[in-house]
Amino acid sequence: MEKDQQYDRFMSLFMSSERAIRSYVRSLLLSNQDVDDLMQNIGLVCWHKFDQFDMAGSAQDFTRWCCVISRFEVLQFRRSRARDRLVLSNEVIELLATHAEQHLEQSEAERRALKICLKKLAEPDRRLLLSTHTIGDSISRIASESNQKVRQLYSKVNIIRNQIGDCVRANLSLGEPSS
Template sequence: MDEETANKNEVFLTLFTANEAAIRAFVRRLVPTQQDTADVMQGIALVLWRKFHELDDHAGFRKWAFRVARYESLGWLRDKCRDRHVLSEDVIHLLAEESTRREAWLAAQREALDECLEKLPKQQRQLVLAAYSPEVEIQQVAQQSGRTVGAFYQWLHRTRLQLIECTRRTLQTEGPL
């Protein structure tokens, strides 16, 4: 592999990994399940990789990736249209437009939440993150915290309220997008 190809590969990987969470969140708003999202994301990654050479302005990667994600999601949904639980194409277009329009705000919310999570004491942060880990059994996390399941849910509720308030304050401080 020559140096130019290696550099292009590195640029692609840097841009893709920096934007993957936002692309995944976008797709998740369009398809029914997390497994569907994973399936669609594989196709999106392949299309982005194969067509990366067509992108002239790397600063526009996110916008371009969202456009690809939108079309890949619509194609996936069209293939699944026999399932009566799939939304009509018009509704999907509306959702995609709204998701694209709100992405900057959602990204700011994610960043503010990350900042607020970092402000929590280490043990508290670890318990919150453990409670929201995929396939977690809340009983195990409650036991790890030294609380009953009911007491843990109450503690988690209070912690979520703290995080919501911290996120709100952080967003107000940073100003409108």
């Protein structure tokens, strides 16, 4: 395959799989910043190994293939951060990675449902939930700015998360949501 065609093929596959890969990696790492750091390497390694990918494979095959590569990158990354505390053991990370690889389609369906469910949230709740996951923001900061207790606000965020989780399950039980 010509290099340009290879670019096209890789680009097309990677862009369509990127969110799934990122979500997979995120499930194995503790912070979004770590994911940002690591995704550089993962993209590069996948590209370098792209000639090993079966070109007849589907987009789902490609996602799975990238996730397997990502697993090793995650483990290597964790070894370089071995001094960090408060993280799960490598054995557990391996188990979680295997579990996540077996449920890639399910995770994708959940993501689609979740986006629909988020739109159904009341605007203040939606804003609060998103704020807690915005870089540079935190529940502590929002609590301080809004003169609320951290524990109280944290409880509220968890209630919203529960609502979202219930909504996702309800959506999925009704069938594949349209995005």
